[in-house]
Amino acid sequence: MSQLDELYREVILDHYRNPRRRGTLSGDHLHAEGVNPSCGDEFSLDIEVRDGVVVDAAMQGQGCSISQASGSMMMNTIVGKSVSDVEDLTYKFKLMMSIEEGDNPVDPDRPGSVLGDLEALQGVRKFPVRIKCAGLAWSTLSDALQQAGQES
Amino acid sequence: MSQLDELYREVILDHYRNPRRRGTLSGDHLHAEGVNPSCGDEFSLDIEVRDGVVVDAAMQGQGCSISQASGSMMMNTIVGKSVSDVEDLTYKFKLMMSIEEGDNPVDPDRPGSVLGDLEALQGVRKFPVRIKCAGLAWSTLSDALQQAGQES
Amino acid sequence: MIDLERLRSDFPILSREVNGHRLVYLDSAATTQKPTAVLDSMDAYYRESNANVHRGAHTLSAEATELYEGARTKVAHFIGAKPAQTVFTRGTTTAINHIAYGWGLNHLNEGDKIVLTIAEHHANIVPWQIISRHTGAELVYLELTDDYRVDLNGIDRILDDRVKIVTFSGMSNVTGAIGPINLLSEAARSVGALTVLDGAQLVPHHPVDVAEFDVDFMAFSAHKMLGPTGIGALWGTRERLEEMEPTEGGGEMINTVDRHVSTWAPVPHKFEAGTPPIAEAVGFGAAVDYLSAVGMDVIAQHERDLTRYALDRLAEVPDLKVYGPDDVLLRGGAVSFELADIHPHDIATILDQEGIAIRAGHHCARPLMQYLDVPATARASFYLYNIPEEIDKLVSALMNARRIFGL
Amino acid sequence: MIDLERLRSDFPILSREVNGHRLVYLDSAATTQKPTAVLDSMDAYYRESNANVHRGAHTLSAEATELYEGARTKVAHFIGAKPAQTVFTRGTTTAINHIAYGWGLNHLNEGDKIVLTIAEHHANIVPWQIISRHTGAELVYLELTDDYRVDLNGIDRILDDRVKIVTFSGMSNVTGAIGPINLLSEAARSVGALTVLDGAQLVPHHPVDVAEFDVDFMAFSAHKMLGPTGIGALWGTRERLEEMEPTEGGGEMINTVDRHVSTWAPVPHKFEAGTPPIAEAVGFGAAVDYLSAVGMDVIAQHERDLTRYALDRLAEVPDLKVYGPDDVLLRGGAVSFELADIHPHDIATILDQEGIAIRAGHHCARPLMQYLDVPATARASFYLYNIPEEIDKLVSALMNARRIFGL
Ligand SMILES: Cc1ncc(COP(=O)(O)O)c(C=O)c1O
């Protein structure tokens, strides 16, 4: 597979074209927005956290396939997980994206083993300038969870 | 004679150290000030013009030997001359200072023949950056005479 | 006619490989590549004559001053202007800020209007927003026709005597649309408004004689016309430059400095505080020499031919939409497009794998993106060193992008 | 110890002849000469990686961005600072204007005081005069001791709680006097005033760890420390930089831009509107690499030795008076002097005939000239590439000047 085909895997294009959990939440929820000024990508999300568990999530945004697919997959993965599991996942995702391979404690052969679908994003690592695209949703998520931390 | 000795002739050093007509005029007179911001040289002069003739002149200033000697010699030369003779002299002086030798209608072997003492300043032509030092007094004089023109 | 092979060999970077392919540089609207003549002029300056300008009584300083002021003369003559009205700035952005802060801040009042177009670059929007906040003057945008040119319909309604400044780019860095300079400047003149021409894209690509435009100010950048980064120019009419306050204080821009009061040097030095970009000026001078030697008419014609070819070839790519006029007499060689549902950033990544450099994003023109209702566009932009074969490569890489995205 | 012969061969201009003599460059306080490493770094940038930064999704753009931001890291680390607090500007002058306009204009009021020293460069006077005119804040000057250092006597009377800014140079470009940085910043801190350090002469010649000075801002220029023209840096504490308004609007410095409202990018980019001086940043990075490789301690010691030698040799010239401290621990290598009644400009011309470059004039410090009651001074200034033999040449040329003036 060429580096490009590895980057643009079918699952990524599918999430890009059919983003999961698109929309907004109406009840009590956390909200955060992120923007990547150098390319104009935007991402905003609503998450509902009850008893330490993410029970619902919705996102809006526009941008490249990587940023939107990363967001869509992220949204799908976090619902039903506890906040601390989500934080753990965020950490692991960021490690997977880290280009300093030596620093990567995730199994280098199967970094996705803990990340499920998100594994498909590892092709991004070969494209350093695109890593921030993949990270936008995740840093927006961290912002939202930080509010949760401050409120509780 | 070295270029330097030709620049710093005795007559120039004499005018530098013993500037003629230093001071100010008290009666009715024209006044102008000039400054050369790149080196800080300053020159100001008072001239009294009666019936189209420069009858008195006084100067103040500080600066390098070239700017001060040029001013001192100029002051000495213009007193007693008609305004139009002074303008003619100014023109000839500027021609002498012009580094484009081809443009110079003054006798190239004896440009000073019409300039008297001022001839001593022709050594400046070998030092292009110093030409504006020699010119400061003269452009200040032109400023003063322009006022006269506007008044009459 | 340009001997393109010889000309291309003047640009060392064009022989470089990117991702295993020979570089195809289609991002000249962002910044241009430099010929050896420009690089050598700066190198020679540093190796032989480097000194501070206007300051010393020694030989190097005199040489540096002559080179610096000589470069000013070259750049001024390149746009048909006088050196005394040509100010060196850090670039277009700094030049427009000079005008906004130096003129706008001191001459605008609550209720005044600043008219600009929706196609402006942030450099010609943000400074006016700031001045608007300080003065209470209001920003009014002209919008676009169906073929992406400034819409002059209804301009009579917009231009009243509260309009004090009309500011617009000579050529859009997004749509490529040129002008209408004279219509806008006439309209502005008729209500007594001052005109600012953002020449960042115009001056590099078209013969410009500033006397032919009835504008008050023009700004442009060296790095977009074969010159170095770190320098650009602000041209203005004598009267407006005299009216303008300096926006930086320091050495070189003064006449006298006392403890509490200073007086300013005459224009242009009034606007050049501190040690100027000396080597950059030398490189800028060499750049306009290079452009003049090739000939601005020749360059403009080459770009028109190239743009025509590009528009025709891009029309062969299914689902590709160009945002800009189709008539190459009305536009320059900055071609923005979208391709099906492939995000511009993804297009750029796919092209980059074949060594093709284009730009993707909002091109520092977010209000225009919102107006066009797109998040971003892809943009290929051409200059004198580009050749039709590079456009062929662009088109085939776009076809590959379609394949990768399953189209 | 420096291997001076090898080091000098890194500076191509030093082999040049001026008026038939090998160049003796004693004007580094105005601008310094450049080693090949700096010139090559910029040349390589243009030949291999030239592109606009932060903007593209293509390889060149990514490389250019990495080089630009990498240079920021180098320059920041050179002064012991964080890259995020290190803003690239056009030079010291622009940096101080940023502070004056971006902080001063928004935080100063009628009745406030700005304290500065009489030895400041115009770059650290004129911006404050302008801000003073806009805000009504008053300029208060500290004067000098008998040996030309800042006089702290009576500073308690001057520093009251109306003082909002205390601004001073780390080393005077005229007297060469260093400091007193910490005493001034402590005094300022005690009344809650902000401190600005003009580092234009300090940073090039002394090891600087900005964390050791308790100052809020520091400004310096690349061209005075082996780097190119067209770039410098502004360092500030995070808090102060956050408080500062940007003084230029445009691309790169924004987060979002709508028709009427924009938001700013985080520091440092908030202060870097438009295409930055990219190649210049690369050259600046190479310059600090070069300085670090030689070692700032070694450089400072070399200059102290040279300055000691120069002061001793100059003392042999009859009627020569030095304006500056004699203790080389209290001063750097900028040596201003007058010689009998020979005007500095005449001295410079005479020296230039022997290939010796010094500066003559007010050194952009007219208030200091008035305070010293001289129209101008001659100034010889040294850097890492100067050698004692050059000082011998200086002294013998000064003796020749005496002869020419009949002394
Ligand atoms: C002490 C001092 N401050 C400020 C400056 C201004 O630096 P620049 O001209 O690089 O902006 C200089 C140099 O001329 C200087 O010596």
Ligand SMILES: Cc1ncc(COP(=O)(O)O)c(C=O)c1O
């Ligand atoms: C139309 C237009 N105006 C202004 C600018 C800003 O130029 P610079 O970044 O050189 O200041 C650009 C380039 O980015 C441009 O294309």
